[in-house]
Amino acid sequence: MITPIFKLKKTHTLGMCLLLIILSSCKQTSTTYEQQDPLVQLETQYKSNLNTCYLYLDSVNIATTKVGKLAYFIQSRNYFKRVEPILSFVDKNNYKSLNQPNILRVQEEDATDIKENAPFGFQVLEEQLHDDTISNQTITNTINFTRNRLGLIAQNTTVQLRDYHLLWLLRDAVIRVAVxxxxxxxxPILERSLEESTIVYKELKTIVELYKDSFSNLQLYNQWLREIxxxxxxxxxxxxxxxRYGFIKNHTHKQLELLVATQEDWGAEYPxxxxISNDATSLxxxxxxNLEYFSDYKQTTVYKAEKIALxxxxxxxxxxxxxxxxxxxxCHHKDKAFTxxxxxxANQNxxxxxxxxxxxxxxxxxxxxxxxxEGQVAAVVKNEKEFHxxxxxxxKAVENDTTYVAIFKKIYDNKIDGNTIRNAxxxxxxxxxxxxxxxxxxxxxxxxxxxxxxxxxFNLFMGKAxxxxxxxxxVFNGTVPPNFTETEFEALGVPETTGAMAEISPDLGRYYLFNTDSRKHFFKTSTVRNVSLTAPYMHNGVYKTLDEVMTFYNNGGGSALGIQLEHQTLPLDALNLxxxxxxxxxxxMNSLEDSKV
Known part of the structure; x- marks a missing residue:
């Protein structure tokens, strides 16, 4: 039963009645689930949750107070989390749009195809509902964009999953919660992360229960239920x-082990x-x-060790x-983690x-x-300030060395060219x-x-900080899990020099590729693994120590130095660490230093 927290308008009452009909219908049909195919049940429940998410979001529009809007937003967001495991797997692009940060979305395919789109979705709405400077019309526009997208998804989605799809879906959800x-x-504002992760896991439990008959080993099935x-x-x-450290060590890794055991129990074969490797039991x-996933060049295990040595x-x-x-x-010294x-x-920018x-x-x-x-290697070779x-x-240099020729003959079938050299x-x-x-x-x-x-x-790194x-x-870099299809770029407002008030580094970063104004001062988020060996820090090496880096972040990035950067992606507020x-x-971060690199 849904209890409104304030008096409803007529249109609001109609919407809530429709919601009650949907919920009642789901309750009435639940008794027949045992006779249904689990995939049919899964799709029925998924679409029901999508519709409920939509209706609660519609109620945000109708609510007359910020408190009321926020209450219905939270309910809608809860149902969004219920659909997240399936939506993020079967419709990654729409999931990303609905869950994107409140940052201008820029798509740069090439110089002739640059798109800039105002963000919408649940993260954006969460911030807008807490910002007194945002107009009701702006909030309404965000709700409408988000609601309409949800409606399209509900109307056009068909859930078709094979056993291995379901295992991938479960794995994605487990990793997404953890990282x-x-x-x-x-x-970003409400910090309801743990409550929402609880909702996700309850949904995962439902999915496992729906597929009980797929388990030949009921002990494994019961292990899943106990673990969840x-x-x-x-x-x-x-x-x-x-x-978070204990959670990953004691739960995330245990669930990855259960997924591998489930794959064997179900006889599922991945194409x-x-x-993430199909047999991964640790993050x-x-x-x-699976390194091949990150490469445009076809990788094989044939002569792998020889290729690395070459x-x-x-x-x-x-x-x-x-x-x-x-x-x-x-420029890449092994004893400095290849910095x-x-x-x-030298001779670089x-x-x-x-x-x-x-x-x-x-x-x-x-x-x-x-x-x-391979593309990076080619660019370094052609750079007039590097290999020139x-x-x-x-x-030609390789062909003049008989030792190289013999190795290439064995590994690359005697093919010595730019492709094989840079692949090596x-x-x-x-x-x-x-x-x-x-x-x-x-x-x-x-x-x-x-x-x-x-x-x-680690817990601060993953939480408060x-x-x-x-x-x-x-990896602790900017490549976004669990799909790892995109590496993020950030605008931090990095200064040219240290000091209380400084000028921004003149390096415009990503802007130079396509001259997109909204990408000025954007740089790729690098890994902090081996950071103990890679000083100085930032793209211009402005900070000599990790203490200086942490002070910069703790204070709110460039904005705390008086740097006005329109699209700064780092929150402007101090972290108060x-x-x-x-x-x-x-x-x-120092504990991330590899014992042997």
Whole structure:
């Protein structure tokens, strides 16, 4: 039963009556579920939840007070979370639109196809309902956009899932809760992350129950139910004190193990792998990711070790540059996690980024101008301030070395050209994903050396400090889980120099690609793995220490320095982190140093 919190208008009453009819209808048909195919039940429930989400959102429009609007918004958002596991899997683009942050959405396909769209959806509405400067008309427009999209989805969606689709769906939901759902990523003001994660898990329990007959091993089925109940108890706490480290270690990883066991029990066969390997049982392992997913170049396991060894040789070979005085290692030193320790690399305009975990992203260089590691290698070769060469010159250099010729003959069927050379170098870079840091080893139970401060730092990083809303676990870069199809760019307002009041760095970043004004000062979010080895920091190396970096973020980015950046994506409000909390976060980030890179 739905109890309105204030007197309803006639149109509002009609809407709520329709809602009651839908809910009543669902209740009446629930007794026949046992005779129905689980997929039919799943689709029926999914569409019912979509319709209820729509109707509650319609009530937000009709409510006459901010309190009333917020109350109906929360109910609508709750039902959105109920549809999230299915919607995010079967209709990723619409899910993303409905759950996008309140930031101008810019799509840059090429210089002739640039689209700028005002954001809409639940995150946007949440912020607008808490902003007294936003007009009722603006809120109404956002509601209408969001409601209309929900209506289209409800009318046009058919849920068609095979067993392996369902397993992928469950896995996506489990990972999403762990690395974005509990961080405040999509509940920026209300911070209802744990309540909403509870809703998601209750929906996952319903899905598992619907598919009870698919389990030949009922003990496994019961393990699922017990694990979800235990997870729900673990989520029953407040946002600030929630132990995200313990949650992932004791629940997320356990559920990934159950998914692998369920795949075997159901006899499900995956036709291919997505970003996460089908047999992954940990988020923090060298076997977690399917590297081929992140590459435009067809990868094979044939001669994998030999390709990596060859790529390492080429990476360190100065003969590939025109003057034979540079190699990749000139700017990417192994002992510095493949950076060079300089604010700005020699003859360059920007800081040298780490190559560790570079394979696990969708955009390369700070401005994202390359779409693959192979593309990045080619760009470096052609850059007149770097190799100042071309792929043909590299080919000739390789062909003049009989050792190289023999190796290429074996690995690449005697094919020596720009494609095979850069693939070999990229293969080496793709091997730099060790996942063997102190943090990784502890959360995987390999060792038990992590300190209370490091665990606290991780929980702050993933919670109060909001670091993980841009640096997403498990790679802690800007590539958004659980689908890992997009690497985010942020405008932070990074200054040119340190000081209380400073000018913004003149580097316009992403803007240079297509001259899109709204992308000025946007840069790719880099990984914080191995950050203990990669000082100085930011694209211009302006900050020498992690303490300086944390002070910048804690104060509210460039805005706290008096820098006026129209599209700053970093929240303008101070985080109000204490010195002790900042120390804990730095302790955690230092624990991400690989034991061997």
């Amino acid at each position: 974005t759902g509990t961080t405040g990523f999509d509940s 109940e235990s997870t729900l108890k673990g989520l029953a706490t407040d946002f600030t004190s929630f132990n 291919f792998q997505l970003a 923090f392992s060298s076997s977690t990711f 790529g390492k040789q080429l990476f360190n070979d100065k003969r590939l540059s025109t003057k034979q005085n540079l190699n990749c290692a000139s 060079d320790g300089l604010p700005i690399s 920007r800081n040298s980024p780490t190559l560790t975990y570079a394979a696990l992203q969708q955009s390369f260089f700070y401005d994202g101008r390359a779409g693959s590691l 060469s071309d792929l043909e010159t590299m080919r 170098i990229a293969s080496y870079i793709r091997s730099l994903n060790a996942f063997n840091s102190k943090f990784d080893n502890n959360i995987n139970g390999v060792e038990h050396t992590i300190t209370e401060s490091e665990i606290r730092g 909001k670091c993980a809303t841009c640096h997403f676990a498990p 204490s010195d002790d909390e900042i120390k804990a976060i730095i302790d955690f």
